[in-house]
Amino acid sequence: MKRFFVFFSALCLVLAALPAQAVQPVKIGMITTLSTKAGYLGEEIRDGFQLAIDMEKGRLGGIPVQLLVGDDGRKPEKGRQLAERFIKKDHAKILTGLVFSNVAMAVVPMVVRQGIFVISPNAGPSYLAGRGCNKNYFNTSWQTDNLSEVIGQYATEQGYKNVFIIAPNYIAGKDNVAGFKRYYKGRVAGELYTTLGQADYAAEIAALRSARPDAVYFFLPGGMGINFLKQYAQSGLSRDIPLMGPAATDERLLHAVGAAALGVINSSQWCVDFHTPANERFVAAFTKKYGRTPTLFASQGYDTARLIGSALAAVKGDMTRTDDFRRALEKADFTSVRGSFRFGPNHFPIQDFYVRRVMAAENGGYTNRMLKKVFNDHVDAYVGQCKM
Amino acid sequence: MLVVEQILNGLQLGVMLFLMSAGLTLVFGIMRVINLAHGSFYMIGAYVAATVTARTGSFLLGLAAALPAAALAGMVVEFLILRRLYHRDHLDQVLATFGLIFFFNELTRMIWGRRPLFMEAPSRLSGSVELVGGLQYPVYRLAVILVGILVALFLYLLFSRTRLGMRIRAGATNREMIGALGVNIPLLYTLIFGLGTLLAGLAGVMAGPLFAVEAGMGDSVLILTFVVIVIGGIGSVRGAFIGAILVGLVDTLARAFLPALFRHLLASPSSADRMGAALASMSVYIFMALVLSVKPAGLFPARE
Structure with a gap:
């Protein structure tokens, strides 16, 4: 037993x-x-x-x-x-x-x-x-600054001399603007910091119109970007002054914005195509x-x-x-x-970065298409401070 | 020219706020209920309008569906929930209606998903038009201003010329007395609440082509709406109108001109930006504090 x-x-x-x-x-x-x-x-x-x-x-x-x-x-x-x-x-x-x-x-x-x-x-x-x-x-x-650095470099390559900047007044907003300025060599036509989560951008768009910039750099993630893009398109400015932003128009956002996002330049390390x-x-x-x-x-x-x-x-x-x-x-x-x-x-990754442009898709919606490569094997700006 | 454009922008924001605050001030003033869920009816209006507009291709049909939907949702909420809260204190009302915000936000996520909806201005109102002096202004925003003024007129006539309006005004001044005079108070309350949520729904429809149609879209506009009714005087529709226009103008003009002003005053541009942006976002609240220090009950208090 x-x-x-x-x-x-x-x-x-x-x-x-x-x-x-x-x-x-x-x-x-x-x-x-x-x-x-x-x-x-x-x-x-x-x-x-x-x-x-x-x-x-x-x-x-x-x-x-x-x-x-x-x-x-x-x-x-x-x-x-x-x-x-x-x-x-x-x-x-x-x-x-x-x-x-x-x-x-x-x-x-x-x-x-x-x-x-x-x-x-x-x-x-x-x-x-x-x-x-x-x-x-x-x-x-x-690294958070990277996608804005791409836009800065792109603006310099396009020969823009007078770019208007708009971003929310919080840490990531400031970091992104700093990233943009690190590679943008032209003049800043104006700089506006908005409240986080702001819905109405009429005042900012009017100020932007009167500054007559070559292009606009905007960092307005999520719903703020939807609001801004809709209102910008209605103001009639999108015909004359191009918009550029870091990862500004992902496919989900495009669904909500529709034709108002056509032509927007945005940066990414990846593109669906x-x-x-x-x-x-x-x-x-x-x-x-x-x-x-x-x-x-x-x-x-x-x-x-x-x-x-x-x-x-x-x-x-x-x-x-x-x-x-x-x-x-x-x-x-x-x-x-x-x-x-x-x-x-x-x-952190060492990788290539691209700019994409919003275009009409074959199925009737809107999507991002690769426009050009901006950085080869790009390294972030903080790597020198890292002691591992 | 820039000043004129910014004043128009302020007016447009003001009438949107008026549509929201007219209902809220009535509910607050007459029923003595703090309804934090008012923004949810704004959201319902926008979601229903966006859905119907996308299905049918007609903005008018979207509007026609959204208004009754918002009014109906409001009356159902009043009948099922708020009725039980009239005799409770304000904290209970705040808790219950705050819970309703979460309920409605989650409900829209369950029905429509997390993806913000697409809604476009009707083609006749899209684009911009040239006003006097070469000023380009979006047609849609002009239409919003027009609708807001028409609604204000309608409400003025409703309150000053009709029996229902008289009862509502009487209710705002002395609730017990009109009950004693035989007015059906529960029915009156349901109607008022429905009217308030209908106006919020209308604001939501007007907001659809301008703003992101997403769950929680009503929460940010709600805060400004409360500022408006406190400035205007609780329970007064006239106060809500004046308060809304003032708040719209102060907010827009501060955002438009304060940053530039600080750049002139301060040597360092980065601290000027910081100060300007911070003060611009505070301007409405500073304005409210100023008004309340002179008139503690708001500009046009319904009850003396």
């Missing part, structure tokens, strides 16, 4: 341990913004990320993964709570999803010190690229699964998942091999949908 009991206990142990070792998936905590007006950004990132998992039937890099998604509501304290829950309760070793810089600043410095990896698909504040860089923090999108096999596969699968055209944010979510997959494959899903996992991430051994992709010493 006693022997039977020992045997039985052993059998139980083995049975209990077996599934735990064989199919325990790697947990990935996604802290992203799904509510508030900006919630579509998180939705795009999550859908792009999930698509990469689904295309591998629940795996990334051949390793089973479990994606845990939490909504930070754009609030730093909520982001912290989610991070604690994913790390303490779910024992996740990888966090991702961060959309906004203010949430990233609350979460990233706290968790990377605990040896947790953060792979940001969007938020790239200057502090984390420079003085606050960390060996466990990676960014797969861009890139003819690479990896991108065509992504765009086709995304459109089939979700019934809409992916935005650059969706492409960032997808690339982030594929990057994590490449590193998981390198350590065979063993997240205790942190140094190997980090080295594998640094190699960035995956085919990005944007083409060339590698990490700089501060773990």
